[in-house]
Amino acid sequence: MNMSKPDEGSAYISPDDWERIARYLTGEAGGGEAEATERWVEADPHRIKVVRLLESVLANVAYEDSPDIDVEGALEYAKSRFNEPKVIPFAPRLASASPDRSVSGLLRVAAAAIIIFGGTMLWQNVRRSRADADVQTYATSVGERRQVVLKDGTTVLLGPTSRLLVPSLGPDNRDRLVLIDGVAYFSVVHDPAHPFTVKAGKIVIQDVGTAFSVDNDDSAGTRVVVDSGMVSIGPAEDRDRDQILNARDRATVDTKGVVLIERSVVSDDDLAWTQGRLVFRDAPLVLVGAELYRWYGVQLRVADSSLANLHLTASFSGEPVDRVLNVIALSLGARIERKGNVAILYRATASGARY
Numbered sequence: 001m002n003m004s005k006p007d008e009g010s011a012y013i014s015p016d017d018w019e020r021i022a023r024y025l026t027g028e029a030g031g032g033e034a035e036a037t038e039r040w041v042e043a044d045p046h047r048i049k050v051v052r053l054l055e056s057v058l059a060n061v062a063y064e065d066s067p068d069i070d071v072e073g074a075l076e077y078a079k080s081r082f083n084e085p086k087v088i089p090f091a092p093r094l095a096s097a098s099p100d101r102s103v104s105g106l107l108r109v110a111a112a113a114i115i116i117f118g119g120t121m122l123w124q125n126v127r128r129s130r131a132d133a134d135v136q137t138y139a140t141s142v143g144e145r146r147q148v149v150l151k152d153g154t155t156v157l158l159g160p161t162s163r164l165l166v167p168s169l170g171p172d173n174r175d176r177l178v179l180i181d182g183v184a185y186f187s188v189v190h191d192p193a194h195p196f197t198v199k200a201g202k203i204v205i206q207d208v209g210t211a212f213s214v215d216n217d218d219s220a221g222t223r224v225v226v227d228s229g230m231v232s233i234g235p236a237e238d239r240d241r242d243q244i245l246n247a248r249d250r251a252t253v254d255t256k257g258v259v260l261i262e263r264s265v266v267s268d269d270d271l272a273w274t275q276g277r278l279v280f281r282d283a284p285l286v287l288v289g290a291e292l293y294r295w296y297g298v299q300l301r302v303a304d305s306s307l308a309n310l311h312l313t314a315s316f317s318g319e320p321v322d323r324v325l326n327v328i329a330l331s332l333g334a335r336i337e338r339k340g341n342v343a344i345l346y347r348a349t350a351s352g353a354r355y
Contacts, residue, residue, distance in 0.1 A: 020037055020040075021041075023037075024051075025054060135167050136166040136167075136168070137163065137166075138163070138164040140160055142295070142297035143160050143295050144161075145157060145158065145276070148164065150178075154186065154187065154196060155186075156185070157274055160182075160295050161182055161295075161297075162182020162294075163181045165178060177197045178197070178199070183273060183294070185213045185227075185274050186198065186213070187211045188211065188212075190207060190210075195207055195208075198214055199236060200222050200224075201216045201253065202222070202235060203257070204233070204234060204236045205233050206232045208229060208232060208244070210226060210228055210230055210247075211228045212245075213225040213227065213270070213273075213274070217290045217294075218255070219286055220284075221252060222252075223250065223251070223252050223253075224245065224253075225266050225271060226247050227247065227271060229247060231245050232244055232245075233251050243261060245261065248263075248265065249264065250265055276317065276318065277315065278317070279314075282311045284310075285308055288328065289301075292343075298343050299342045300328075300345065301342060301345065302345045303345065303346045303347070306347070307347060310332050314328065325338060325343050332345070334346060334348055335347075
């Protein structure tokens with residue numbers, strides 16, 4: 001069992017060690033073992049804390065001949081002890097128990113351990129909830145676009161089926177960081193002293209005074225399109241490898257984090273989604289599938305793996321999904337069958353039969 005400390009990660013106590021602690025606490029350890037266990041516990045502040053908490057919980061857990069077990073009281077007491085100093089004086093062990101209580105002693109210690117573990121997890125969840133409360137979340141549904149104005153004046157147009165996480169700004173607006181899962185267009189209020197940073201998948205994009213679009217998808221990777229100004233882009237774990245993108249530059253980052261930069265290639269098609277249009281220019285099928293789900297909530301699947309290498313060139317502007325699917329099939333020389341929110345792409349013979 002792992003016993004997590006609320007503020008220092010996790011310390012491992014093996015199953016054999018738990019039995020050793022149980023025998024010690026219930027007085028079932030022999031003199032030599034008891035002394036050895038006491039020295040082992042005292043050698044580590046976390047072990048001292050665990051044993052002290054177990055002792056306090058056991059004091060609230062009745063023996064088998066007791067009518068009531070105050071589990072809630074034990075839990076509350078154990079939780080209240082987490083804020084005590086890290087080094088806790090080691091208390092004398094419990095009075096010796098009779099041999100016929102051996103199994104019940106182990107069970108009581110196990111129950112106490114579970115109570116403490118639950119209290120720790122609850123404490124961690126409360127702390128995590130408090131941290132989450134400092135993050136503002138904006139989200140869109142299938143086919144929906146939404147404009148968001150951040151506290152620093154930066155405007156974000158959030159694309160369909162996307163989510164933007166905005167941590168609370170630090171003192172003097174120092175920490176201008178957002179996280180994007182999906183597609184968004186950023187028109188950034190430039191502040192040289194406090195750069196605006198976007199984290200998308202495996203990369204970080206930082207404003208150097210600009211407007212740019214980010215499209216991040218787990219299956220298709222990440223694309224960054226610079227509309228005006230400049231941004232720096234690089235791996236989240238190694239900012240020394242940042243590269244500069246200028247206006248009309250485009251960067252594509254695959255799912256392995258490999259960055260491909262294309263200079264002066266951006267056209268209006270790259271930002272057509274901001275106007276409600278879906279445009280593909282020699283787009284791989286994995287990207288087509290990602291956008292189809294984002295805009296229409298339909299999953300695109302292929303019945304033959306050879307179809308996955310196809311590329312699509314097409315443009316849509318609010319057409320019904322069945323019309324979009326038919327155009328995709330005709331453009332690829334294939335056939336599509338729709339079953340609810342799943343569209344299956346088949347290869348087709350000259351006669352139109354699928355296989």
